[in-house]
Amino acid sequence: MKPFSYLEPDSLDEALDLLGRHGDDAKVIAGGTALVNFMKNDLVEPRFVIGLRRLKHLQAMTEDNGLRIGALTTLRTLETSPTVAGYAPLLAQACRLVATVRIRMMATLGGAIAYADPALDTPPALMACDASFTVQSRREARTVPAYQFFTGILETVLAPDELVTEIVVPRQPTGCRTAYIKFLPATHDDYATVSVAARVAVADGKVVDARIALGAVGATAVRAAAAEELLAGKEPNAANFRDAAQAATADLEPLKDIRGSPDYKRKMAAVHVVRALQAATTAPHP
């Protein structure tokens, strides 16, 4: 590991100043579960590491026009919070399936989305919750919808001087039920082979609202808007779920890796879209 200077700002303003000054040469560190591995393996070599742990308000959740989750909130807090269970059960379901509890005690939601590995569990759940992210720099603050944030493998819309400060999740509409399915290789604490987040509302025997998003099926998590449209107004039955799965997976370009070939992942994605829709539509009402 190359030597670096460790800086620990006391306020968000100070952190943004430091990023404005050193952005190209700096990395912020939140839980460190991804960054430390990258640094140990010389995959990133920042001259400055900016620790965020003194920014206590970024570890808090507030209810104000949706649930505003500070970027430093850990995945363990999210999986156990009754407030998150009420607003966005999908997010809690996805966090519960990330790695081990030791990782979830350290890993933060802001760190996960900035990391942007395509197989992470939280991005598809956030997309299916209609979440958006507040991104701040000295220049501006902006809001980015979850489905527009990820641009490639480990790539996002973040500029070097920008921080994710909060993740905003609207309250789940009445009548919605959800399922997050993570299809894993051999061990329960691995990254997904494919994952599917589904949120569905049914009224009078017809689907009235659907959100479907997939993870580990390409360079980024993706929202399956065509499948959502196809389901609207249809009966929630196996044939319609299979049509939705076909629409959700037709254009996917999964990456070949140790978890499988692109063809295998595309097939598994279709199988798990059907399963997620079945699970969501038969789950007890919250």
Ligand SMILES: Cc1cc2nc3c(=O)[nH]c(=O)nc-3n(C[C@H](O)[C@H](O)[C@H](O)COP(=O)(O)OP(=O)(O)OC[C@H]3O[C@@H](n4cnc5c(N)ncnc54)[C@H](O)[C@@H]3O)c2cc1C
């Ligand atoms: C053994 C292991 C198993 C794992 N298994 C899974 C799994 O099954 N499912 C899953 O979803 N994930 C898994 N992960 C990944 C884990 O979720 C991420 O490492 C974690 O969420 C990153 O959060 P962090 O707070 O530790 O980020 P850090 O490691 O601190 O930072 C990650 C990156 O984000 C940047 N960053 C951090 N916070 C911000 C911010 N607020 N604004 C802008 N940039 C920021 C950092 O500069 C760095 O580039 C696993 C990780 C490990 C080590």
